[in-house]
Amino acid sequence: MEGLVDSLFSEWDKPDSPGCALGVIRDGRLIYARGYGMANLEYDVPITPKTVFRVASMSKQFTAACIALLVERGLISLDDDVRKYIPELPDYGYVVRVKHLIYHTSGIRDYLSLMSMACKRDEDYYTAEEALELLCRQRKLNFRPGNRFLYSNSNYFLLGVIVERVSGVSLRRFADENIFKPLGMVNTHFHDDHTMIVKNRAVGYSPKPGGGFRINETILDIVGDGGLFTTVEDLFIWDQNFYENRLDGGERLIKRMLTVGVLNNGGKLDYAFGLRIGSYRGLKTICHSGSFAGFRAQMIRFPEYRFTVICLANLSSINPTRLAKRVADIYLADIFKIPPLPKFIELPVKVARRWVGVFRGDDGFVCRVFIKDDQLLLEFLGRKFKLKAIAENHFRSVDSPIDLDVRFKREDDLLLMILRIDDRWPEIYRLIKPVSPTIHQLKEYVGEYFSDELNATYKLVLDGDKLYFKHKNAPRKPLSPTLRDEFVVGGFSIQFIRDDKGKVIGFTLNSRRARHLYFNKLMAK
DSSP states (O other), X not given: OHHHXXXXXXXXXXXXXXXXXXXXXETTEEEEEEEESEEETTTTEEOOTTOBEEOGGGGHHHHHHHHHHHHHTTSOOTTSBGGGXXXXXXXXXXXXXXXXXXXXXXXXXXXXXXXXHTTOOTTSOOOHHHHHHXXXXXXXXSSOTTSOOOOOHHHHHHHHHHHHHHHSSOHHHHHIIXXXXXXXXXXXXXXXXXXXXXXXXXXXXXXXXXXXXXXXXXXXXXXXXXOEEEOHHHHHHHHHHTTSOOSTTHHHHHHHHTOOOBOTTSOBOSBOSSOEEEEETTEEEEEEXXXXXXXXXXXXXXXXXXXXXXXXXXXXXXXXXXXXXXXXXXXXXXTOSSOOXXXXXOOOHHHHGGGOEEEEOGGGOEEEXXXXXXXXXXEETTEEEXXXXXXXXXXXEESSSSOEEEEEEEETTEXXXXXXXXXXXXXXXXXXXXXXXXXXXXXXXXXXXXXXXXXXXXXXXXXXTEEEEOSTTOOSSOOEEOSTTEEEETTEEEEEEEOTTSOEEEEEEEOSSSOOEEEEEOOOX
């Protein structure tokens, strides 16, 4: 059985590649744990179960656990107004409660997206204080709190701030004293000091075009939404605590952490306290992934069978969720209630051409489906994904760090594309016919635009017959027109606004997790 598992990781199990640490837990024992590939290519350090990885958003469950402990001690309530603890946040006209942060239903814009819109890159340095200041400048929410789910790193960053202000110590220290030390997780901590030396630490990498790898780095000290360093062996201890809790609150604490959120309309979410409650092949799962700075992580628990797979990777192109599921396929083959996904089929190019086109979703985001070298591709948020057919109208991405499930459906005279990302809620896109504005029409958009929420100025220039953003760290791609007054570039959509005389006076900028930021067009001097 272990030979079949090892074969899943053979692509990275060599001395010139980053790779993964794997842990397989069954009935209270770590039955298989090993490393594949290298933790550090410069010093030829191999990955082992003791290698320390940054696990990015997998950290959120630990921040949520800190909040749950404060609730158990009566120090906070999930129904508290967030401004009780962070009064400098603006009054949006609606109460944002602690539970809204837990369940990603607050509507608060994602601070990482906002920093990107404000011309910051992942490798740029800014402090937690600067991130909070940026959030305090936001005058609008993405939506009314509790109306919908939208993943936002701001929620868990703010939860970390609440932990610090209520407990009087840093999130790192609170987690150390109340979770990691009591459980014996000696190689786990919230990494709030990028200058700190961490023994056995893995380096994050991403592939270089044409072969080889580059180092991915971050010097951010912000924690709460991410920033946890840990190992397979420590995560084994954490996994077992969900069956017999040794922290304050006993079974009640675990029950709280596994309670999913409820929307204002009564709809239940699949999201609990930094954990997704779902299913795989008919069995209940509890999991959360992570992705940042070359690291990717997944931990999938099958609680009914006391079985868990941990996959921690230090290469951005690795898909740990897919690998963890394949490992589960091997160990739980006789238990799964639903057969695996159908095998890919060969689809004639003339059939695949039925689905070629540009599809528009919410807030102007688009997906482009096209064929290149007889291969069906999906371009989404500036990235291209290869699609393989399961049926004539049903496709899945291959060789990608995230899983896309794509279905096409005709409804009356419309062609719809239903997109699911990593088994999340489906998104609906409608086929459109993109406009082709003339140079004269494009000139209407040229000028400088300012956002006081971002404290950023964007300059739009016309180069030939294409519009470009010209500012620090701007995408080096032209704006692509979709509908009248609408464009997309990279992971952004832009919708221009006109006055009652038809003159362009501004635009709204949208990312997936930060929407409707208004830029006012500055008058020419």
